[in-house]
Amino acid sequence: MQFRADSIGRDEERFPASSEPTGMGNWDPLVARSVVQPASHRLRVGSFAWRARCRDSSKARDASMIAKSASKGVLSAWACGVVAWTWCCRVSRAVDNGVARTPPMGWNSWNTFRCDVSAELVKNTADAIVELGLRDLGYRYVNIDDCWQSSERDEQGHVVPDLNKFPNGMKDVADYVHEKGLYLGIYTDAGNLTCAGYPGSWGNELVDAQDYASWGIDFVKEDWCYMETCVVQEGCPVPVPHDIAYDAYRKMGEALNSTGRPVVFSLCSWGHGDAQVWGKGIGNMWRTNRDLFDVWDFGLDSNVPTYGTSVMQAVRGQAMMWKFAGPGAFNDPDMLLVGLDGMTLPEDPNIVIGTLSEDEQKSHFALWCIMAAPLLVGADVRNLSESALQILRAKEVIAIDQDPLGIQGRIILEEDSLQIWRKPLAGNKWAFLMLNTADHMRDITLSFHSAVPGNTFACESRSAKLRDPWQEKEIGTYRESLTAKHVPPHGHKLLIAEFLPESSTVFAQGSGKEDDVSNRAILWVCMLNFFVVFGSMAWMLYTQNSHSSAKDRYERVGEVEIRGQVQ
Numbered sequence: 001m002q003f004r005a006d007s008i009g010r011d012e013e014r015f016p017a018s019s020e021p022t023g024m025g026n027w028d029p030l031v032a033r034s035v036v037q038p039a040s041h042r043l044r045v046g047s048f049a050w051r052a053r054c055r056d057s058s059k060a061r062d063a064s065m066i067a068k069s070a071s072k073g074v075l076s077a078w079a080c081g082v083v084a085w086t087w088c089c090r091v092s093r094a095v096d097n098g099v100a101r102t103p104p105m106g107w108n109s110w111n112t113f114r115c116d117v118s119a120e121l122v123k124n125t126a127d128a129i130v131e132l133g134l135r136d137l138g139y140r141y142v143n144i145d146d147c148w149q150s151s152e153r154d155e156q157g158h159v160v161p162d163l164n165k166f167p168n169g170m171k172d173v174a175d176y177v178h179e180k181g182l183y184l185g186i187y188t189d190a191g192n193l194t195c196a197g198y199p200g201s202w203g204n205e206l207v208d209a210q211d212y213a214s215w216g217i218d219f220v221k222e223d224w225c226y227m228e229t230c231v232v233q234e235g236c237p238v239p240v241p242h243d244i245a246y247d248a249y250r251k252m253g254e255a256l257n258s259t260g261r262p263v264v265f266s267l268c269s270w271g272h273g274d275a276q277v278w279g280k281g282i283g284n285m286w287r288t289n290r291d292l293f294d295v296w297d298f299g300l301d302s303n304v305p306t307y308g309t310s311v312m313q314a315v316r317g318q319a320m321m322w323k324f325a326g327p328g329a330f331n332d333p334d335m336l337l338v339g340l341d342g343m344t345l346p347e348d349p350n351i352v353i354g355t356l357s358e359d360e361q362k363s364h365f366a367l368w369c370i371m372a373a374p375l376l377v378g379a380d381v382r383n384l385s386e387s388a389l390q391i392l393r394a395k396e397v398i399a400i401d402q403d404p405l406g407i408q409g410r411i412i413l414e415e416d417s418l419q420i421w422r423k424p425l426a427g428n429k430w431a432f433l434m435l436n437t438a439d440h441m442r443d444i445t446l447s448f449h450s451a452v453p454g455n456t457f458a459c460e461s462r463s464a465k466l467r468d469p470w471q472e473k474e475i476g477t478y479r480e481s482l483t484a485k486h487v488p489p490h491g492h493k494l495l496i497a498e499f500l501p502e503s504s505t506v507f508a509q510g511s512g513k514e515d516d517v518s519n520r521a522i523l524w525v526c527m528l529n530f531f532v533v534f535g536s537m538a539w540m541l542y543t544q545n546s547h548s549s550a551k552d553r554y555e556r557v558g559e560v561e562i563r564g565q566v567q
Contacts, residue, residue, distance in 0.1 A: 094328035095253065099262045100284035101327045102402045103374045104219070106141025106185070108335050111378030114346050115147035115196055118165040119173050126180045128382045132389065135181060137398055141219050141264070142177050143185030143376065149198040158211055159188075159199050174216035185219030185264070186212060190248040191226030196346075200226065201252060209255035212263070221266040222252050228272070245273025246282075253282035266332065266374075270307075276321045280329030285374050288318045292334035294343045295354035296490055303353045305345065311337070311356070311364050312437070318371055319411050325372050327406035332374050338365055339379030339388035358387055359491040362470075363435060365391050366494050369401035370409035370423045370433045396469035397494065400431045409433070412451065418444050422451060425496070431469075432495045436487040444493065445483040452499070463500040470494060 107125060109117050126142050129135050148170075150160045161170045174184040188208060189200035201208045201222065212220060227248060228240060249267050256263045265283035269275050270290045279286035290309045295301045297312040304310065309317075314333040325331050337343075338361050342352040356364060368375060377392065384392070400423065409423030409431065417438030423431040430452060434444040448464055465477045477500070484493035 094280045094326060095257070095265070095282055095284065097257060097262055097265070097284070097328075099218075099328075100264050100330070102404065102406060103330045103372055104141055104264055104266075104285065105138040105375040105398075105402075106143060106183070106219075107139065107377045107381055108143040108145055108185075108221075110145035111335055111337070111340060111343060112380045114344070114349075117144055117148055119168065122173050122184075123176050125381055126177050126182050129182065130180050132381065132384070134377075134381065134392065137393060137395060138402060139375070139377065139392075140181075141183045141185050141376070143187070143219055143221065144173075145187045145221070146194050146196045146223070147198060148187065149194070151198060153199050153204075157204060157207055159201075159204070159208055170215040170217070174218075178216060183218035184216065185221065186215075186217050187221045187223065188252075189223040189225050189227075190252070190269075191224070193226050195223055195225035202248075205251045205255040206258070209252065209259050212256070213259035213261040217261075217263065219264040219266065220252070220256060221268055222249065224269045224272060227269075240269070240272040242273050242278070245269050245275060246278050249275070249279070249282050268332075271317065276324040276331060280324070280326070284328060285330045285332040287332050287334060288321060289314045289333060292337065293353050294337050294340050294356055296356060296360050301354045303345070303351055308353075309334075311360070311367075315367055315371075318373070318408075322371075322408040322410040325406065325408035327404070330372055330374060330406075331408060333368065333371065335376045335378035336365065336368065336392075337361065337378060338391050339377065339381075339384045357490070359488050361388070362391055363490055363492045365394070366397060366433055366492055367421075367435070369397050370421050370431055370494075372401060372403070372406060372408040372423070375401060394470060396467075396472050396496070400425065400469065400494075400496070417442065420444070420446060420451075428498065430497045430499070432497060434484050434487065434493040434495075436489060436491050439489050441486050441488055443483055443485050444487050445481055446495070447481045448478075448497075448499070449480070451497075464497045465500060467496040467498075468494070469496055 107129065109121070109125075113121065122142060122144060129139055129142065148161055148165060150162050154160050163169075166173060170184075170186070177184045187194070189195065190202060191200045192202045193200045209220075224245075227244070249269070253265055256265055264285070267275050267279050267283045267286040269287060271288050275286035276288065290307050292314055293301075293304050293308040293310065295304055295310040297310045298304065300310070318331050318333045321331050337356055340355070342355045345351045345353065375398070379388065403423070403425045405424060405426050407424055409421045411419050412422045413420040417436065419433075419435040419437060421431075421433040421435070423433075425431055432446055432451065434446055436442055436444060448462060463477055463479050464482075466475050466482060467473070468475050475495075482495070487493055
């Protein structure tokens with residue numbers, strides 16, 4: 001008797017054609033028993049036929065298939081990784097538009113005037129900024145917020161100023177502001193409409209950017225109204241995917257850069273889309289929260305709308321983003337509240353929300369400075385109180401914000417009723433802010449040993465020369481620590497420290513742990529994401545190929561026909 005094993009699409013490596021059943025020791029007994037059949041009888045063996053292969057050659061081929069597929073998968077994963085890494089490197093660099101190497105300073109119309117803007121208001125504000133000495137302290141940008149536009153674009157698709165408010169056009173206002181040694185800012189929206197219902201820049205980014213450049217605009221704020229995504233079942237708003245926010249702001253950023261005019265680009269996505277991660281590759285500042293209202297903390301005024309936030313809520317959110325700020329690109333917790341006596345709701349001017357005490361206004365200003373935040377006055381500078389002017393004119397406090405290192409301060413100690421902030425400064429100095437978040441007076445102690453990074457000589461120093469930037473005077477040399485006595489509720493103590501060397505170690509400029517952390521932070525985040533994605537893809541490919549190999553062995557060979565012929 002002679003047996004012949006024929007397979008549909010037979011593989012000669014797995015099923016060598018032979019007149020004898022060579023290697024029967026490798027055949028499954030079940031199949032071997034099934035092949036002893038009468039002549040001309042055809043037995044179709046399905047699920048068991050695969051066992052009638054030579055197992056050694058099957059394993060070798062399976063391993064080869066897995067290796068080939070895995071190598072292709074690894075190459076694909078690496079290609080994706082290279083693309084992702086290129087994107088990470090791009091967004092980790094600040095946009096090269098030559099402006100805002102320190103946080104922008106100036107004025108914005110929205111907090112006080114809402115839609116009541118005009119050429120006269122802007123020109124009078126520019127005059128006041130110069131006369132009050134604010135320009136010489138760095139307040140240079142005069143920014144017009146929403147409602148400057150006509151209700152529709154013209155026939156050529158250009159956005160045009162409302163001629164009732166700006167009868168001579170926007171270039172006339174820009175020229176006036178420039179003559180004062182100041183810069184003019186303007187407002188738009190990433191959506192079809194602005195928050196007040198005027199034409200937005202969606203699909204018109206290049207046209208708008210070219211118009212702004214022709215008018216002499218120096219600062220563009222792009223809002224986020226009509227760009228949120230809502231899921232009814234989950235409530236609105238919900239977080240906006242990164243790619244939506246990124247693409248929307250990238251278009252305007254590229255359009256502004258294409259004009260060749262240096263323009264500060266402010267991304268006002270209200271914290272959506274994690275702009276702190278990618279914003280510095282597109283613009284110069286990005287909002288980290290919703291609209292700031294004249295309230296110290298939530299719960300102190302029930303009229304704060306759902307789209308609003310408080311001082312401390314904004315601070316808590318931005319504190320976590322300290323690694324992403326740097327020269328040319330800054331976290332923006334919104335405009336200053338100094339000088340305001342409450343704020344009205346845009347939708348109901350009869351409702352006035354909150355007001356900050358003088359201590360709270362000083363703390364608010366000091367917090368913005370130690371966070372390296374943009375300092376845009378939201379009050380009417382033509383009618384500022386003397387106490388508000390003293391805060392806004394605090395030269396040495398402003399210097400903390402405008403420090404050339406451009407590093408955002410961070411919280412180094414937080415307890416139930418206090419925060420201690422630290423910010424490295426140029427010239428081997430440090431700024432410290434001790435904030436009393438309690439509703440009662442208390443003492444706060446700053447320990448020098450734990451106050452600075454561990455790779456500087458200051459961590460070994462026990463002595464520091466301290467200066468009070470509010471009073472603009474030295475307060476003495478202290479050893480080990482300093483205790484601020486009787487810090488009022490929501491008040492603070494702000495210090496500039498110069499640690500005295502007590503060892504031979506020299507602290508080189510910029511060698512502190514917090515120097516140039518923004519790029520490294522973004523790159524580390526990207527690296528982590530890359531390895532997670534790459535590892536996941538590699539594991540998926542491995543398991544997929546393993547499954548395919550098993551499936552190949554068990555299912556895909558097809559039916560084996562075994563014919564028996566009696567000689």
